[in-house]
Amino acid sequence: MNIVLKLATSEDQAFLADLYNDVRSVDFVSLGLPEPTLAQLLAMQFQAQQSGYATQFPHAVDQIFWNGTTRIGRMLVNESESEIWLVDIAILSAYRGQGLGGHFLQELCVRATAAQLPLRLSVRFNNPAQRLYERLGFVRTGGDGMYIAMELHAQKSIDETGRPQFAFAATEGEKVEQGFTGAYFRTLIGRRMKAQGLDGVVADLLVEDVKGLPLPKGGPALDSGDSFVIYFRGPLTPAFPDACADLTPEHGEAMTIFLVPIERDAQGMKYEAVFNRMVPRS
Structure with missing residues (x-):
């Protein structure tokens, strides 16, 4: 697959809502809600999530994963002078398990390391993604009973793991000096x-x-x-x-x-x- 990242626009809102439903609907299966009620609940939760992100991270950069002409995921990153925060990363269930999230996370880890900035995130308890974060070198730094706070500490696994060659990324191990290039x-x-x-x-x-x-x-x-x-x-x-x-x-x-x-x-x-x-x- 030729996966590229593009900045999100207002035209991506419907996809983001569908993506949220795809990721979170499994959390509500045990409630046994009628489909219309479940759809209404997910819509409310999605709006709350979007509002929360906009309030807490007003300058975050929202990007959409594209496979050709198909949207398949999103990555929301907030970068400041003191830290990089991975606000959200999600991929449609049909495209999970192929290492796509890991590839883009490695790129973010390399960027944070090069900038000498801490890379932080939070993940829900029992979310399988926690194992991926740990393999990349994230360690637990706290939690609130629902979410685990994590921060990148070790970059060794980044160097030992092959990186894909995407058009927007430098090649492995390459340090790109500032210049008009x-x-x-x-x-x-x-x-x-x-x-x-x-x-x-x-x-x-x-x-x-x-x-x-x-x-x-x-x-x-x-x-x-x-x-x-x-x-x-x-x-x-x-x-x-x-x-x-x-x-x-x-x-x-x-x-x-x-x-x-x-x-x-x-x-x-x-x-x-x-x-x-x-x-x-x-």
């Missing part, structure tokens, strides 16, 4: 950068995606080199004009990048930054 910006997908325009405008921009710049059709033969396009998402206001801005990643230095606003919608303002390193083929 596609490889570096791909490590920032799903993360925010502090942006300051020449006119003093300041806002957080989310790195949505990084794509290779396609070769033009016709004309002389070219080598693409490290040509790529970065897509950012920011608030509707304040907005940045077509101009350079200083973008600063967490734990990094400011980088001057030419931003071009390309789309305005309910999710905010979308920008692109093009890095064209194409040269004539020798």
